[in-house]
Amino acid sequence: MSVTLIAATWNELEAARVVLPRIDRKWVDEIIVVDGGSTDGTVEFCQSQGYTVFTQKERGYGAAMKEAGAMAQGELVIEFPPDGNSLPEKVPDVIKKLQEGYDFVIASRYAPGARSDDDDFLTAIGNWGFTLLTNILFGSRYTDVLVGFRGYRKGAYAKLDMTATGLDWSIQMPIQFRKKRLRVADIPAIEPARIGGVRKMRPFQTGVRILKTLIKERCTLY
Ligand SMILES: Nc1nc2c(ncn2[C@@H]2O[C@H](COP(=O)(O)OP(=O)(O)OP(=O)(O)O)[C@@H](O)[C@H]2O)c(=O)[nH]1
Ligand SMILES: [Mg+2]
Incomplete structure (x- = not known):
């Protein structure tokens, strides 16, 4: 199956330089940097690496993901935050699952x-x-x-009602997959500390x- 990897960036030069080159081009068919x-x-930097790079039109993390998701050509889409918090070496495991x-x-x-290895007391709680x-x-x-690193089938994603434009995108997606009774799974993935930025x-x-x-999701019908 064809795979698109989406990396959302906002002043992440230090991490992107370390992390993105570790994504083997054999694993994915397309890398979109939003x-x-x-x-x-x-x-x-991302342009010099040959990735498809575009600047989002609307503000917010969710808006970025939605715009990039609409461009994605792959049957499978991987959301991969390139800030050092996600291990590129885990991408094949997500695809496999x-x-x-x-x-x-x-x-x-x-x-x-x-x-x-990135949590503080507040984020852990x-x-x-x-x-x-x-x-x-x-x-x-x-x-x-809430972790940003996840993947989905594009056909299944099309069934969701994704409206979140900010970092609430992260929680709305698992809720929506559950509400639509789609097949969900997780795999263990260590979170290293953020790199720079x-x-x-x-x-x-x-x-x-x-x-x-x-609350909004709970109050709206399935
Ligand atoms: N394009 C775009 N990228 C964003 C936006 N907000 C955050 N990002 C990127 O999304 C990734 C995750 O952002 P973080 O600030 O680390 O948030 P987080 O990973 O949820 O929080 P931590 O758990 O503390 O790391 C990073 O690569 C950011 O640069 C946004 O509004 N637009
Ligand atoms: Mg992060």
């Missing part, structure tokens, strides 16, 4: 055998709490609903936004 307005040379027949595969930081809340409210069995996620604002999306 940029949020970098001023540090990220775009120029999708090829087994799953519609949605999460590279989980909290599945048995994995861990996060937030990731755990939102995952638990999702499982209670939607009857799912996820181990990590600045974290875009702001725990309070992002947390409130995620909570609103969670």
